[in-house]
Amino acid sequence: MSELKNDRLIRALLRQKVDQTPIWVMRQAGRYLPEYRQIREKAGSFMNLCQSPELACEVTLQPLERYPLDAAILFSDILTIPDAMGLGLYFTEGEGPKFKNPIRTEKDIDALAIPDPEVELRYVMDAVRLIRSELAGRVPLIGFAGSPWTIATYMVEGGGTKFFANTKTLMFDRPELMHRLLDKLAIATTEYLKAQIAAGAQAIMLFDTWGGMLTRRDYHEFSLAYMKKIVGQLKSVAPNVPITLFTKGGALWLESMADSGCDALGLDWTINIADARKRVGNSVALQGNMDPCVLYANPNRIEEEVKLILADYGKGCGHIFNLGHGIHPTIDPDHMGHLIESVQTHSRQYHQ
């Protein structure tokens, strides 16, 4: 495979010197782009889009055609694993992901088989291979998965949820059963991410969208412990592939997240990045963390916020600029361009 022409992201994740702060944006391949909406329509459904390596590759590359981003991220979904386990993933307009066969009982959990990534999830690996080949070393490709806890919430609820009532009832009433489910998901996720790395993913991110809905005790026991297992396993086979952990709403637990063996932490926008850096010291890189809503504002205000965040992080390596959560579907693509330009213009002074 081709040598990386732009290795800013990888260097920053490993806390090495760069010329300017690398930037990529969560959901950078997404609905705010008219060219994405066009392909999405052509695909018919979101799942068709994910499951076609050619279309997934095309949308992965779309934001790179428009903007000087420092990374591509695989276009896929965190729920491919439970879908491959037979839960029947589908998407409803406005209501998000749903499962035809949610998991509620001991029998359901025991019946789950670990998917073979090159069989049931072959379409993801094919997409990774195709994207790597199409990228031709322009920027690194980020692979990803959901955290076991986050995936479990969708599997148990059968979709998105407000209160996590079913998941937490299982967790509080039958913790050993919840652990059995999470164990399986940690194994499946490890295999899935190993395969993504083998297929060409050059950095890995774990999305723990719902870890922040837990108490400190439950977060450590039911979410972080399993992410830590995955990190350990991946590091034993691919020690040089940087891993980023992102728990939305997890700012209270940055210290133990940093202690998981990962290379970087994703930050949502509620934590000030200067405070985060003070707390984790030089142990990990930090990715983030502009409020995605700033992109609704005028270009001057966007630039202002970029300058504040860059100044908060301060001098030195280990910062990857990103939003604190995915870019919203109604953002003006020009505002995204302005964000990237602002980061690239104003960050150079922090790397001299």
Place this chain on the structure above:
Amino acid sequence: MSELKNDRLIRALLRQKVDQTPIWVMRQAGRYLPEYRQIREKAGSFMNLCQSPELACEVTLQPLERYPLDAAILFSDILTIPDAMGLGLYFTEGEGPKFKNPIRTEKDIDALAIPDPEVELRYVMDAVRLIRSELAGRVPLIGFAGSPWTIATYMVEGGGTKFFANTKTLMFDRPELMHRLLDKLAIATTEYLKAQIAAGAQAIMLFDTWGGMLTRRDYHEFSLAYMKKIVGQLKSVAPNVPITLFTKGGALWLESMADSGCDALGLDWTINIADARKRVGNSVALQGNMDPCVLYANPNRIEEEVKLILADYGKGCGHIFNLGHGIHPTIDPDHMGHLIESVQTHSRQYHQ
């Protein structure tokens, strides 16, 4: 008015010695109680229920008939103020509160008048007076309001929201206009709470449901600053009425919340209460903070969690037991009873 026969809540809020940890529960008068659902049906709509002092009084007292709680909280809604400002509050099944006339422009904001609590919000004051009289000193009555920031989000969005896109666009693009709106809301809220105290409320709580959606900088500027104003104004007229601030998702900012002049902080369940106590020292009391989902679990598990939280807070005064958020509508009322019994049984040892 009658002397307080049970002053545990007030004493704990003021960090004075008590015999056992007082407990009340957010939304204790609510849908999980069959007797509430009966009155709610009789009232026809949620707004009718709020606006009838007799019915509001009846539902306020319902949980006290069932359980040995240490406080009553006024049955009302945080959106009574914007309703009184003419926005036309209504509730849709499953979708929550809506406004007929949301606020979007400078003209909208300038047109808002400060309601006279004894005129436009007379029904709330009448409910407070009636409840105080019916309580006859059994337990104290908590009055409340929403934080200006939280109320503003509903006013600008016209209801609940996922991204706060309109509110934050206003905040980022026209901060001076957002401040004008928040200023008006702070004045209206101060007048409203002063009137509740004059009518008989013996403690006050400010609910900042959406402050946790802000960055550190924006939280301090757009939410905490206005709560602080309200606290200062209330303290100047009623220095002995304890005030609790609750920002859901606000655990990162406990130190500055504690510094606002309030007496107590409400904690959601994501922060461990031992960590919270370490951080704020003896400056304020702490209210909370069991995950509301624990009430889905079996009674033994509920008791276990109560013991953990009591032990985390540890010995000494200043703890008010509560959930970290409102009780869910599908909770078994017996589980609520078990929670209260567990707190009362296991907390005595911490007050010897």
